[in-house]
Amino acid sequence: MEPLVALRGIAKSFPGVLANDRVDFDVYPGEVHALLGENGAGKTTLVKVLYGFHQADAGTIQFGGRVIQIRSPHDARRLGIGMVFQQFTLIPALTVVENVALFLPHLPAVLNHGVIAKRIEEESARYGLAVDPWAPVWRLSIGEQQKVEILKLLLARSRVLIFDEPTRVLVPHEIDGLFRVLANLREHEYAIVFITHKLPEVLVCADRITVLRRGVVAGTLMRAEATEQGLVGLMFGAALPEYDLRRREPIAESGGPLLELQQVDTGGDGVSLQGITVTIAPGEIVGVAGVILGLTPCIRGRKIIAGQDATRWPVDRIRRSGVAFIPEDPLRMLIVPRLSVLENMALADTRKYARHAGLTVDWSAARGDLEQSTRRLAQEMLPLAVPAGALSGGNVQRLSLIRELSTDPRLIIALYPTRGLDMRSATAARDLLLAKRDRGAGVLLISEDLGELFLLSDRLFVLYRGRIVGAARPEETTAQEIGRLMTGGGVAGG
Amino acid sequence: MASADARRFRPDSVRAALRVTGLFGLAFALFAVVLLAAGKDPIRAYGDILSSTLFSSYGFSEVVVKMIPLMLTALAVAIPARIWLINIGAEGQLFMGALFTTWGAAHFAALPAWALLPLVAALGFLGGGLWAAISGVMRAHGWVSETISTLLLNYVAIFIVSFFVFGPWKDLESANYPQTPEFPAAARLPMFFGTRVHLGLLIALVALTVYHLVLTRTRWGLEVRAIGGNIEAARRSGIAIGRYILVLMFVGGGLAGLAGMGEVSAIQGRLRPSLSPGFGYTGFLISWIAGGNTYGIVASALLMAVITAGGDVLQMAHRLPGSVVNILMALMLFVVLTRRRIP
Numbered sequence: 001m002e003p004l005v006a007l008r009g010i011a012k013s014f015p016g017v018l019a020n021d022r023v024d025f026d027v028y029p030g031e032v033h034a035l036l037g038e039n040g041a042g043k044t045t046l047v048k049v050l051y052g053f054h055q056a057d058a059g060t061i062q063f064g065g066r067v068i069q070i071r072s073p074h075d076a077r078r079l080g081i082g083m084v085f086q087q088f089t090l091i092p093a094l095t096v097v098e099n100v101a102l103f104l105p106h107l108p109a110v111l112n113h114g115v116i117a118k119r120i121e122e123e124s125a126r127y128g129l130a131v132d133p134w135a136p137v138w139r140l141s142i143g144e145q146q147k148v149e150i151l152k153l154l155l156a157r158s159r160v161l162i163f164d165e166p167t168r169v170l171v172p173h174e175i176d177g178l179f180r181v182l183a184n185l186r187e188h189e190y191a192i193v194f195i196t197h198k199l200p201e202v203l204v205c206a207d208r209i210t211v212l213r214r215g216v217v218a219g220t221l222m223r224a225e226a227t228e229q230g231l232v233g234l235m236f237g238a239a240l241p242e243y244d245l246r247r248r249e250p251i252a253e254s255g256g257p258l259l260e261l262q263q264v265d266t267g268g269d270g271v272s273l274q275g276i277t278v279t280i281a282p283g284e285i286v287g288v289a290g291v292i293l294g295l296t297p298c299i300r301g302r303k304i305i306a307g308q309d310a311t312r313w314p315v316d317r318i319r320r321s322g323v324a325f326i327p328e329d330p331l332r333m334l335i336v337p338r339l340s341v342l343e344n345m346a347l348a349d350t351r352k353y354a355r356h357a358g359l360t361v362d363w364s365a366a367r368g369d370l371e372q373s374t375r376r377l378a379q380e381m382l383p384l385a386v387p388a389g390a391l392s393g394g395n396v397q398r399l400s401l402i403r404e405l406s407t408d409p410r411l412i413i414a415l416y417p418t419r420g421l422d423m424r425s426a427t428a429a430r431d432l433l434l435a436k437r438d439r440g441a442g443v444l445l446i447s448e449d450l451g452e453l454f455l456l457s458d459r460l461f462v463l464y465r466g467r468i469v470g471a472a473r474p475e476e477t478t479a480q481e482i483g484r485l486m487t488g489g490g491v492a493g494g
Numbered sequence: 495m496a497s498a499d500a501r502r503f504r505p506d507s508v509r510a511a512l513r514v515t516g517l518f519g520l521a522f523a524l525f526a527v528v529l530l531a532a533g534k535d536p537i538r539a540y541g542d543i544l545s546s547t548l549f550s551s552y553g554f555s556e557v558v559v560k561m562i563p564l565m566l567t568a569l570a571v572a573i574p575a576r577i578w579l580i581n582i583g584a585e586g587q588l589f590m591g592a593l594f595t596t597w598g599a600a601h602f603a604a605l606p607a608w609a610l611l612p613l614v615a616a617l618g619f620l621g622g623g624l625w626a627a628i629s630g631v632m633r634a635h636g637w638v639s640e641t642i643s644t645l646l647l648n649y650v651a652i653f654i655v656s657f658f659v660f661g662p663w664k665d666l667e668s669a670n671y672p673q674t675p676e677f678p679a680a681a682r683l684p685m686f687f688g689t690r691v692h693l694g695l696l697i698a699l700v701a702l703t704v705y706h707l708v709l710t711r712t713r714w715g716l717e718v719r720a721i722g723g724n725i726e727a728a729r730r731s732g733i734a735i736g737r738y739i740l741v742l743m744f745v746g747g748g749l750a751g752l753a754g755m756g757e758v759s760a761i762q763g764r765l766r767p768s769l770s771p772g773f774g775y776t777g778f779l780i781s782w783i784a785g786g787n788t789y790g791i792v793a794s795a796l797l798m799a800v801i802t803a804g805g806d807v808l809q810m811a812h813r814l815p816g817s818v819v820n821i822l823m824a825l826m827l828f829v830v831l832t833r834r835r836i837p
Binding site: 314315316317318319320325327332333334335336337338339343346347348350351353354358359360361 | 711712713714716717719720722724726727729731732733734
């Protein structure tokens with residue numbers, strides 16, 4: 001049998017990153033093919049090439065045995081390739097019928113809602129996608145919205161369905177429902193691409209598994225040949241030798257902890273934390289391996305910074321107590337794109353740079369701190385007057401590090417601090433975190449790069465779905481063990 | 495740093511100015527069609543408007559008189575708009591400023607001018623500021639959108655003024671006219687050059703200058719621009735966003751209150767319900783045309799003042815209803831809105 005879609009030798013690079021390096025990937029009708037890998041392994045890039053979002057630098061795409069060009073998502077949809085994105089693309093004010101109708105090709109001028117509703121109901125019944133066609137989308141749960149996304153593709157006659165981390169937003173029983181839907185679709189000869197970084201899911205629902213590591217196919221396995229251990233090995237590499245060479249000197253545990261979280265629960269969007277208890281002592285780097293750490297208000301539990309109860313402190317007070325924050329998405333959370341590099345620097349602590357009771361701003365002091373911090377990080381000086389939004393992704397990350405580490409913080413919360421940096425910059429940033437640690441600062445390091453976590457951390461926690469599922473010292477555990485916990489291997493039923 | 499700002503924004507602002515000029519040409523051309531349809535010669539009508547506003551010294555002085563409240567109400571809109579707050583309530587804030595001013599002028603009538611004038615000015619600012627701060631508080635707590643509350647409070651403010659003017663504060667000597675007694679001389683803002691141009695002009699220009707300097711030079715301006723540029727980053731940098739919502743609404747409302755103070759204290763000399771021909775709404779239009787730019791506010795206020803005065807010209811010389819210029823203003827609004835691209 002021919003594969004329905006075959007990607008051959010796909011290469012795609014972005015400035016500074018080779019996201020896909022000669023990747024081969026195909027999917028047959030009636031097959032669920034899982035694409036597994038860490039964040040940044042190139043999974044999303046690969047399917048975006050398939051969906052026409054990106055144009056590959058090299059390689060070919062075959063559809064039904066013919067070599068074709070997919071220049072846009074429009075082309076992909078015409079061929080019958082559909083994608084369910086992590087962020088849904090529904091319009092909340094419209095009903096299910098209207099949302100589906102919007103997606104259909106060749107929409108007539110006068111809509112016959114009844115006909116569309118009837119088709120929705122037929123497809124729903126066939127694949128177990130029960131949803132009220134007349135309900136406005138804002139009333140639907142996340143799981144139901146995902147069903148609508150799938151229905152859109154089915155009614156538009158897509159034959160290849162790409163799911164980008166579809167389980168990320170679902171609660172456990174919804175995940176089971178999704179897997180039943182996938183099984184039904186497979187029965188009906190749909191070709192399904194399923195992106196995830198959770199191992200148990202792959203072993204439950206995939207027929208074939210391709211593991212990507214740093215843009216390269218680390219292996220393709222049939223479901224029967226795959227084991228958890230083997231997949232972890234493929235995902236993270238067999239060993240991490242280069243990191244083990246660097247040993248940390250033991251840290252004198254002096255004074256009280258810098259940060260204590262006691263039984264903290266959070267609410268809010270996305271994954272919420274449940275019963276988290278963490279302490280960070282001066283001169284200690286605590287690594288948290290896992291997917292999400294919400295920075296939302298505690299709804300239960302206590303947060304203690306340097307011995308003071310900070311549970312209800314506003315951000316300003318927390319920052320002034322010596323906490324620096326390197327966010328996962330600096331352009332959204334730290335940097336004001338329209339302001340210049342120097343202005344963004346001054347925002348780190350406007351009170352510090354204010355002169356004459358705030359009437360003026362001491363730009364030369366801000367520039368001095370920026371230069372000093374830049375030197376400490378062994379970076380090139382960034383252009384001061386350029387709007388920060390015009391910088392490249394790597395430079396935005398640099399600015400974010402330079403700014404946040406300029407204040408000589410006591411406690412550093414660093415999320416993916418080296419993401420987007422080249423080797424030299426990443427090493428300099430890691431060295432600086434270690435140096436800060438040696439001078440008594442505490443660091444909460446959140447990363448999905450296991451190598452980085454093992455290199456830097458004095459202690460490691462693993463978060464999975466908002467709970468701490470493991471804690472260890474790096475020298476007492478292995479990357480495989482942490483990887484298994486990170487991907488839900490330690491929790492029964494995923 | 496201000497110079498770096500200027501460097502960065504200049505190409506943009508030149509392009510924006512050209513664009514606005516072109517769009518306004520379009521609005522004038524469309525209004526010319528309306529004038530033609532009414533059987534008037536548009537070239538003569540425009541000529542008359544120009545000669546009786548910009549090219550006569552009395553006419554020009556009256557244009558400046560109208561610019562004073564327009565610049566202040568435009569600032570009342572522009573200041574909260576720096577952090578994307580939509581203040582449609584400059585009209586009501588102007589009325590509350592006038593109300594507070596009138597109260598002060600009546601209560602402290604015995605004070606000399608050097609004490610009374612600053613006092614009533616402060617009261618005017620306070621009246622408008624507090625009125626806007628109501629919406630600010632409700633927005634900062636996330637209760638009610640400031641767009642809705644400022645708009646609705648306009649009607650409340652106008653009714654409150656009517657209540658006092660028709661009721662407790664009514665001047666018994668002016669028969670059936672709904673108006674308060676005349677202000678004492680010490681509460682009248684001085685006028686200059688034998689025209690109605692009054693001290694409010696200086697207040698408005700100072701307010702514009704301070705607005706510009708605070709925004710570009712100060713710590714608070716930097717924080718405001720940070721909130722306007724990326725509210726999430728600002729929050730995570732520890733900037734107190736709720737406080738800025740409140741303060742910017744208060745200051746904006748206060749400036750609209752000063753506009754009201756100028757109208758009652760200099761122009762009218764007493765409080766009347768017909769205090770403002772919609773200065774607050776025209777100010778909103780000006781602020782959006784100018785995109786909050788300081789020079790843009792002055793230029794747009796001039797344009798709107800000329801158009802408002804032009805209504806009188808059309809009424810007297812061409813026997814058209816004066817409100818016909820509202821069509822022109824509506825056309826302006828249309829062309830201004832074309833700047834807002836759908837992403």
